[in-house]
Amino acid sequence: MNYLIGLLAIVFFFLAVSVIAKSVKLNRKLSGSENEDSTVDSFNNANGIGMLIFWLLFVILGSWSFLYSKPDFLPIAASEHGVKTDNMFWSSMAVVTFAFFISNTLLFYFAFKYRFNKNRKATFYPVNHKLELIWTVIPAIVMAILVFTGWRTWRDITSQAPSNAAVIELTGHQFGWYVRYAGADDGQLGNVNYKLIDETNSLGIDFTDKSSFDDFTATELHLPKGQPVLLKIRAQDVLHSVYLPFHRVKMDAVPGMPTKFWFIPTISTDEMRAKLGKPDFNFKVNCTEVCGRGHFGMSITVFVDEPEDYKKWVAEQKPFLATNPGFLDKVPANLKAKASKYIPTEPIATDSTEAVSVN
Amino acid sequence: MSTAISTAEEVHTHDHDHDHEQEHHELGFIRTYIFSEDHKTIAKQYLISGILWAFLGGSLSIIFRLQLGFPGMSMEWLRPLLGGWIDESGKLDKEFYLAMVTMHGTIMVFFVLTAGLSGTFSNFLIPLQVGARDMASGFINMLSYWFFFLSSVIMFSSLFIETGPASGGWVIYPPLSALPQAMPGSGLGMTLWLTSMTFFIVSSLMGGINYICTIINLRTRGMTFTRMPLTIWSFFFTAVLGLLSFPVLLSAALLLIFDRSFGTSFYLSEIYIQGQALPNVGGSAILYQHLFWFLGHPEVYIVLLPALGMTSEIISTNARKPIFGYRAMIGSMMGITALAFIVWAHHMFVTGMNPFLGSVFMFLTLIIAVPSAVKAFNYITTLWKGNLVFTPAMLFSIGLVSMFISGGVTGIILGNSALDINLHDTYFVVAHFHLVMGAASFFGLMAGVYHWFPKMFGRMMNKSLGYIHFWFTFVGVYLVFFPMHYIGIAGFPRRYYTFTALGNDSMAAFTDMNSFISIAAIITFGAQAVFAWNFFYSIFKGKIAPSNPWKSNTLEWTTPINPEHGNWPGEIPAVYRWPYDYSKPGAPDDFIPQNVPHSATPESNLPEENAEIAREKDIDGLLGAQNESYTH
Numbered sequence: 006m007n008y009l010i011g012l013l014a015i016v017f018f019f020l021a022v023s024v025i026a027k028s029v030k031l032n033r034k035l036s037g038s039e040n041e042d043s044t045v046d047s048f049n050n051a052n053g054i055g056m057l058i059f060w061l062l063f064v065i066l067g068s069w070s071f072l073y074s075k076p077d078f079l080p081i082a083a084s085e086h087g088v089k090t091d092n093m094f095w096s097s098m099a100v101v102t103f104a105f106f107i108s109n110t111l112l113f114y115f116a117f118k119y120r121f122n123k124n125r126k127a128t129f130y131p132v133n134h135k136l137e138l139i140w141t142v143i144p145a146i147v148m149a150i151l152v153f154t155g156w157r158t159w160r161d162i163t164s165q166a167p168s169n170a171a172v173i174e175l176t177g178h179q180f181g182w183y184v185r186y187a188g189a190d191d192g193q194l195g196n197v198n199y200k201l202i203d204e205t206n207s208l209g210i211d212f213t214d215k216s217s218f219d220d221f222t223a224t225e226l227h228l229p230k231g232q233p234v235l236l237k238i239r240a241q242d243v244l245h246s247v248y249l250p251f252h253r254v255k256m257d258a259v260p261g262m263p264t265k266f267w268f269i270p271t272i273s274t275d276e277m278r279a280k281l282g283k284p285d286f287n288f289k290v291n292c293t294e295v296c297g298r299g300h301f302g303m304s305i306t307v308f309v310d311e312p313e314d315y316k317k318w319v320a321e322q323k324p325f326l327a328t329n330p331g332f333l334d335k336v337p338a339n340l341k342a343k344a345s346k347y348i349p350t351e352p353i354a355t356d357s358t359e360a361v362s363v364n
Numbered sequence: 365m366s367t368a369i370s371t372a373e374e375v376h377t378h379d380h381d382h383d384h385e386q387e388h389h390e391l392g393f394i395r396t397y398i399f400s401e402d403h404k405t406i407a408k409q410y411l412i413s414g415i416l417w418a419f420l421g422g423s424l425s426i427i428f429r430l431q432l433g434f435p436g437m438s439m440e441w442l443r444p445l446l447g448g449w450i451d452e453s454g455k456l457d458k459e460f461y462l463a464m465v466t467m468h469g470t471i472m473v474f475f476v477l478t479a480g481l482s483g484t485f486s487n488f489l490i491p492l493q494v495g496a497r498d499m500a501s502g503f504i505n506m507l508s509y510w511f512f513f514l515s516s517v518i519m520f521s522s523l524f525i526e527t528g529p530a531s532g533g534w535v536i537y538p539p540l541s542a543l544p545q546a547m548p549g550s551g552l553g554m555t556l557w558l559t560s561m562t563f564f565i566v567s568s569l570m571g572g573i574n575y576i577c578t579i580i581n582l583r584t585r586g587m588t589f590t591r592m593p594l595t596i597w598s599f600f601f602t603a604v605l606g607l608l609s610f611p612v613l614l615s616a617a618l619l620l621i622f623d624r625s626f627g628t629s630f631y632l633s634e635i636y637i638q639g640q641a642l643p644n645v646g647g648s649a650i651l652y653q654h655l656f657w658f659l660g661h662p663e664v665y666i667v668l669l670p671a672l673g674m675t676s677e678i679i680s681t682n683a684r685k686p687i688f689g690y691r692a693m694i695g696s697m698m699g700i701t702a703l704a705f706i707v708w709a710h711h712m713f714v715t716g717m718n719p720f721l722g723s724v725f726m727f728l729t730l731i732i733a734v735p736s737a738v739k740a741f742n743y744i745t746t747l748w749k750g751n752l753v754f755t756p757a758m759l760f761s762i763g764l765v766s767m768f769i770s771g772g773v774t775g776i777i778l779g780n781s782a783l784d785i786n787l788h789d790t791y792f793v794v795a796h797f798h799l800v801m802g803a804a805s806f807f808g809l810m811a812g813v814y815h816w817f818p819k820m821f822g823r824m825m826n827k828s829l830g831y832i833h834f835w836f837t838f839v840g841v842y843l844v845f846f847p848m849h850y851i852g853i854a855g856f857p858r859r860y861y862t863f864t865a866l867g868n869d870s871m872a873a874f875t876d877m878n879s880f881i882s883i884a885a886i887i888t889f890g891a892q893a894v895f896a897w898n899f900f901y902s903i904f905k906g907k908i909a910p911s912n913p914w915k916s917n918t919l920e921w922t923t924p925i926n927p928e929h930g931n932w933p934g935e936i937p938a939v940y941r942w943p944y945d946y947s948k949p950g951a952p953d954d955f956i957p958q959n960v961p962h963s964a965t966p967e968s969n970l971p972e973e974n975a976e977i978a979r980e981k982d983i984d985g986l987l988g989a990q991n992e993s994y995t996h
Contacts, residue, residue, distance in 0.1 A: 045753050048831055052754035055835065056762065063842065070847060077873035078854035087786075094783050101773035108740055108769045115747040116762055119683070120754065126954060127685040127947035128749035136745070137692050137738065144737040148730045148776070155730075155780035156723050162782060163719030179546065179637070199634040200641045209636070238716075242637035243540040244649060246714070246789065250855035250866070253786045257715045259649050260539055261633025264716030281868075289867050293789040293857040295533045296540060297547040298458050301860035304867070 045121045053120030060113035064106075080251055083277060083288065083309070085269040086162045087253035093158060097151060166267035170233035171315075173226065175290065176208055177238075177245030177258035180299030182290055183208055184226050188219030189319055194237060195220050202241070205329055212326070212335040218344045221322040226290055226307040228270045229315035235267040246294035249307060251277070257294055270309045277309075323349070399510070401502030402929045406509045407488030408820060411813070413516060414480015415899070418806075420520075421471035422889050424464045431456045433882025435862045435875075449528070461861045462531040463549050467523065469534030470557070472802065474564055475519070477667035479512050481809045482606075485670055486575045486599040488816060492920035493593050495584025495937060497930045497994060500577035504570050511567035515560045522556035530557035533859060535660065538631040538652050542623045545638045554624070558617050565614045568606050575603035582993075584919070585986035586939035591958065593918050593943040594687060597694050598673020601701040602666050608705070609662040616655035623647070650715055657708035664801050665704045669697060671808020672739060672768070675761040677943075678815050679743060681916045682758035683750030684954050686944035689742045696735035696742075703732045713781040714788050722781040729779035733772070740769050751947070751954075755914065756830025757815035763838045764807035770842075771799025774849065789859075792852025795845045803841045810837070813899070818913045822926040823906030829898040833891060840888025847877050917943045917957045936990065938983050940976065 082088045119127075172187040174194050185208060187194045195210055195217020202209035210217050228234050238247050240258035247266070248255045256266040278286045288307035292300055310318060326332055326347045336344040400406060430437060439446070440454040449460035487505065491498055499505045522529040531549025532540040536557065544551040579600045583592070619630040623644075631652045632644035680687040687693060709717060709725040743765045752758065774796040777783050787793060810833075817825050851874050856863055863871040912921040922937050937959035945956040951968035962969050962976045969976075 046827060048828065049754050052759060052831060053752065059839065067846065070850070074847075074850040074854075074874075074877065077870070078850050080855065080870075090782050090786060093780070094777065094786075097777050097780065097783065101776050104737075105770060105773045108744060109766055111744050112747065112762065112765055112769070115744060115750075116752060116754075119747060119750045119752050121751050125751055127683060127751040129686060129947050129949055130688065130745075130749065131686040131944065132689050132691070133745075137689050137742075140741040141734060141738055144734050148733050151776065151780060152727050152730045155726055155782050158782040159719065159723060159726065159780075162785070163722070199636045202636045202641060242635055243543065243546050244537055248789075248855075248857065250786075255714050255785050255788055259716055260635050261645070262648065262650065262716060283868065286868050289865070291857060291865060294537070295462065295859040297532075298462070300462070301458075301857075301862055302865045304865040306867075 049121050053117050056113045057117035083272040084252040089158055090253055166235040167233045170235040172235050174237045175247055178241040179297050180303045182305045184223045186221050190219040212332050213337050215340050218326055218347050219324045221324045227318050228309045229312045230270055230273045230309050233269050238264045243296050244294045245292045245296050248291045248293040251288050273309045401506045403487045403491050403499045406505055407484050409509050410483035414476050417471050417475040421468050424468040426889050428464045429882040429885045433879040458861050463528045465859055466531050466533055467529050477805045482602050482670045485812050489595055490578050493596050493918050495919050496582035499574045505574050508567045508570035511563050515563035518556050518560035522553050525552050527551045529553040558621055565610045568610050572603040572607040584936045585990050586983035591942045594676035594693055595673040598669045601697050602669045605662045605666050609659040613659035653712050657711045661708040662704040667805040671805045674808055674812045675764050678757045678761045678811050679746050680944050681914050682753045683746055684946045685750040688745040696738045699735035710779050713784045726781045736772055757811045759834040760807045760811035764804050767799050767804040790852040791848045791856050794858050795848035798845050818909030819920050821903050822909055823902050824909050825902040826898050829894050833894045836891030843884035844881050915955050917955050
């Protein structure tokens with residue numbers, strides 16, 4: 006509402022200015038002081054002064070709106086690299102805001118100060134190499150510093166994931182995310198093949214790969230706090246993009262080209278709820294690459310657990326094979342024994358001839 | 365082609381025979397106003413098409429801004445216009461929302477800011493400012509407009525088909541754009557989009573070749589490269605950019621057409637959609653992005669450079685002061701042009717591209733800030749100690765410089781790959797490019813229209829309406845795009861129908877701000893009606909223009925108030941000096957046009973300029989050769 010009032014105020018301000026200016030013009034016309042031939046008209050001063058007023062209002066409203074919105078933007082970073090990029094973001098913002106402020110101030114101040122005056126002549130000042138050199142070199146140095154710090158951070162973020170990272174696969178599809186965990190036993194994701202996708206096996210998990218036996222799927226993303234997490238990202242149909250706003254994680258999901266992003270979550274869901282005073286707070290995964298009708302709603306919930314809770318949660322999950330024992334048929338004969346371990350109930354007939362025929 | 369040139373040349377020959385009046389009557393209405401080969405008419409055709417497109421593109425943005433500012437509002441009142449795109453509950457259809465976002469981007473980037481800006485002013489100003497009777501090939505120039513027109517008709521018609529226009533964003537990334545089953549807009553709408561863009565590219569190339577040829581070959585005697593106005597330099601670089609990058613977009617589009625219609629797998633691999641595994645393997649969706657952005661990034665400069673060039677000219681004229689650092693301005697434009705080709709992958713930091721490439725592109729991207737900063741500082745220094753006349757064109761030019769700075773500085777943030785992770789595809793990006801590319805270029809377009817309207821139509825636009833238009837637009841654009849940075853920093857993704865899925869009341873925190881932005885956008889858009897009225901009214905009823913209304917130095921003001929085909933009734937004037945001799949010490953007037961020889965201004969010549977007097981004979985001696993070039 007404040008914004009609406011502010012906006013209306015500005016609109017009326019300009020309406021008032023234009024009305025006043027109009028009447029000034031009429032007055033001058035009546036008194037005959039308007040020089041018809043001149044390219045300079047009676048609005049020239051008003052426009053020049055308007056430039057300065059504009060900039061003053063801009064600075065005031067800009068600062069106010071910044072302070073007003075600050076509590077709501079750039080939510081607390083909940084990952085290790087997120088804290089670094091946030092710091093870099095604010096320091097870079099300080100640098101560019103300084104440049105923005107100085108150059109706009111000069112622009113509008115000069116516009117005001119050097120507005121037309123028929124008793125004055127402009128200064129013929131076509132070039133000054135020294136000045137030009139100064140404002141080539143200074144931005145170049147600032148850029149070099151920004152590039153260097155940015156490059157170091159980028160290099161760290163995109164480095165190889167630590168070998169102890171929890172491996173989790175996120176697969177985008179219209180319109181949702183499938184989550185698959187590497188499983189409690191081998192810590193490796195099994196292969197998937199898009200041609201194996203069916204109604205049950207919505208990921209196309211390939212059961213000829215023994216790594217897939219202990220893989221389990223989930224409808225939510227659970228992450229261990231304080232431990233590296235490697236997201237392996239896929240898409241089934243069109244481009245999607247994994248976005249965890251609080252964790253400063255973003256990576257496209259590309260059909261046919263697996264991508265990855267690793268990071269360390271630092272704040273558990275419970276801690277975040279306490280911090281924000283919102284008991285129903287939840288981290289989210291959203292999609293940031295337009296993918297069709299349901300793009301804006303493509304989100305799942307993320308739980309960052311304390312490491313022991315995470316372990317407990319993982320232990321509770323049943324491998325995909327356990328909940329869908331029918332897929333044992335797809336396992337090659339030589340791996341059948343290994344796969345059978347994951348079938349909880351009475352083992353399905355281990356009739357080797359049948360298994361071979363399936364293959 | 366050769367016959368076309370000779371047709372155009374015959375006209376010029378007749379001009380010299382002083383019977384051009386008769387010649388023009390012979391051309392008839394269709395050859396004069398529709399299939400015209402006169403660069404001025406073609407420029408006006410581009411301008412008016414661009415203005416119509418701009419209103420369409422703008423009104424699309426207003427509709428989706430309504431949805432964003434007032435989520436779920438009833439749009440029942442739009443049903444007569446949009447029909448089935450308003451769903452049963454009276455809300456905007458979610459797919460149509462995406463279609464509008466896509467068409468807004470396509471229309472504004474290509475049809476308004478490429479064709480409407482570069483097409484208009486390159487056509488209008490190049491022959492007039494370099495001193496040529498017309499473009500190198502009037503016929504190709506005419507074809508260029510009519511290919512653009514054909515492209516426009518196709519794109520426009522795609523708005524009316526049942527499955528809707530292309531809807532996958534203006535970048536039309538496959539596989540979304542390649543698979544009709546992925547969204548309805550990827551069906552016929554996308555076919556029309558690709559067809560339209562193919563013609564558009566043909567049009568751009570024809571235009572670009574003509575601009576380059578004309579600038580290199582048809583400069584009048586004495587118009588050396590270092591005496592060319594910065595407008596011409598900017599059009600030259602723009603044409604080079606377009607000529608080298610648009611073909612790459614064409615190849616991207618062709619491969620996409622193959623994937624869509626002929627079963628190839630350039631961009632498609634391992635896709636399971638709508639319960640079906642597609643046979644395509646081995647393609648790369650990222651390949652498309654590389655090809656697209658190889659045009660897409662230079663495209664930013666294709667729309668921006670002409671605006672910067674015109675602004676240089678307008679600021680210098682109205683500051684009554686030479687542009688500061690003429691050569692640095694050329695150098696920085698040259699630097700921007702070269703760098704524009706090697707920064708494209710900064711749009712792709714988080715596509716899964718090799719991170720090392722990301723580092724390289726971050727480095728190259730941030731370099732581009734240096735020439736841009738030089739330009740901004742040079743504009744500011746040009747104002748310093750000037751004697752500023754705030755014509756509407758001057759106001760829009762100053763507005764451009766401000767937008768260029770305000771939008772440019774956030775490019776430094778986004779060009780940093782580590783920071784781009786969080787900001788990529790959020791409203792921060794939307795705010796950034798709308799200021800630096802959208803608004804800045806739009807302000808350049810408006811500045812150009814106000815400044816050269818008297819030359820185009822022989823009449824003046826109403827200045828007071830121009831001021832009102834400027835202040836509403838200037839304030840409005842900042843009110844729309846400045847708060848958008850906040851929404852972006854908060855992580856709101858672009859192309860979202862609504863933000864409910866972000867959860868945690870984050871949407872509520874910015875509800876007011878989104879409403880505010882939408883209202884500001886509506887007011888700003890409404891203010892454009894002032895311009896439209898002023899523009900069309902002044903074409904017919906404006907005050908008759910004096911021959912040099914802004915007391916400017918460049919050659920176009922040496923033509924008659926309403927130049928005929930051929931531009932100058934007599935000889936083309938020669939050029940003896942650079943275009944920025946404003947307020948020269950010692951000179952009686954505060955401007956010395958380019959066609960005034962140094963021998964005529966001994967009182968104001970700088971010491972080194974007295975040497976120029978000796979060379980004037982050489983320049984005059986070229987007259988015969990110049991006339992020859994138009995007659996053989």
